[in-house]
Amino acid sequence: MATAAATVTGAALTATAVTFARAVVTPRRHKPDDLEVLQVGPHRVVLSATADTVVPGRYGVWTDGGRGHFRVGDVLETGRDRVTRALLGVDAGVPVPGAGRWNQYYYAGDPAVALGLAHEDVLVPGDVGALPCWSVPGPAQGASDTWAVLVHGRGATREEALRAVPVLHAVGLPCLVPAYRNDADAPGAQPGVYGLGDTEWRDVEAVARYALERGARRLLLVGWSMGGAIVLQFVARSDLAGHAAALVLDGPVVDWFDVLDHQARQAGVPVRLGRFGLHLLGHPLGRRLVGVPGPVDLRAMDWVRRAEELHLPALLLHSDADDYVPSGPSQRLAQARPDLITYVASSTARHTKEWNVDPQGWESAVREFVTATLEAAA
Incomplete structure (x- = not known):
């Protein structure tokens, strides 16, 4: 009974490590909207307050599923759940209230x-x-x-x-x-x-x-x-x-070890378990569980x-x-x-x-x- 329980636990831990490692190497194709455009004026825009939208600097916002784009600058006002920023320019579409996605690149297009x-x-x-x-x-x-x-x-x-x-x-x-x-x-x-x-x-x-x-x-x-x-x-x-x-x-x-230890902590994965996932990336057999074509040597990086x-x-x-x-x-x-x-x-x-x-x-x-x-x- 104890042996069976240990086997199940070991399999669950391995599955968690594999899931973590796969997330590290798998491209994210879909990036969901992560903010709300609440109000738009001639020279300012009100956004929902997030960890990104309250930070000083110049940024962009994609709207309408990526078809619209505008750029923002200085933080003008902050509230409990919203932030007002200067509207620096509109590159595509017409900014209106609705869902949007933060653009750290500031620029959009070629x-x-x-x-x-x-x-x-x-x-x-x-x-x-x-x-x-x-x-x-x-x-x-x-x-x-x-x-x-x-x-x-x-x-x-x-x-x-x-x-x-x-x-x-x-x-x-x-x-x-x-x-x-x-x-x-x-x-x-x-x-x-x-x-x-x-x-x-x-x-x-x-x-x-x-x-x-x-x-x-x-x-x-x-x-x-x-x-x-x-x-x-x-x-x-x-x-x-x-x-x-x-x-x-x-x-x-x-x-990479330092980065991925940090990512494991943020994801609520024990660092030791995250490290096991990283070990799988470099293991000739373990890397097949993760899905990488060849061993990835993180020490070489x-x-x-x-x-x-x-x-x-x-x-x-x-x-x-x-x-x-x-x-x-x-x-x-x-x-x-x-x-x-x-x-x-x-x-x-x-x-x-x-x-x-x-x-x-x-x-x-x-x-x-x-x-x-x-x-x-x-």
Whole structure:
């Protein structure tokens, strides 16, 4: 009887660990509305108060199932269940009371629509198929032979990278903004799950090859969240890594164990059980339960442990208020490599929203780092 009970308990615990691990690697295709537009005026909008809508900064709101979009700025008033913000612009549709979804990217659309910058929609050949990519040329005068490759985070879209394009364009860099495997607008890689950077770096390699074949000599790699993990794997594993000149990392995942321990606590899963799920990702048999095509080695993506292997200058921006990827590992990595890493801390922004809270400060830090680093490497 006791043996049977223990077997049932063990099976239940394993199922919980598998469910947690599957959630980590499975793309979320449907993102539900998460706020209410309560009132709309000529220069202000009243939204339901949520953890996101009360934070200072610039953001966007999708409405009408994603067909409408408007942008908001300063918090003007707050109440128990509502927040009034400045209405900065309407990009699509007509804002009216109803359901909406928060847009941390601020911008919506492609570079031409969102930024007024000419771009070309290109398809980059990759090993899983053709990868959609926005190609934004540098300015006509002073274009650089260093190209920027901008890599969005887990479950995000290419729009996440739009916030960085204007400042990089202003310093003369052509920009490539690719989708990668298992994005909604990119080829799927069987069985349709994330590799947490362990597989996606090959798509960055394909984009790097595309840039080098078209005149780039050096590459600036920019990554948000899991995008940071992806570009770090590129510089560690790609034959083209020698062309990388520098990194810009915003809220990056530099230690998956720390991130996923945090996620387990938030989900009410015991950390030890969450760790068992992560162990399954790397186990030759356990990974089949999770559904990943090959073992995922999270230790190989622990850059706090691998700090001495870094060889490129990096700008690392991370908020202590990050609710998804805690800033502790980024701080420890910066402390381990002060010779290479310029660390910019903040205290208000939620995950990868450092630009939103302080766009001038974010752009100034990026401009100064990129200009100084590329001049030193010239």
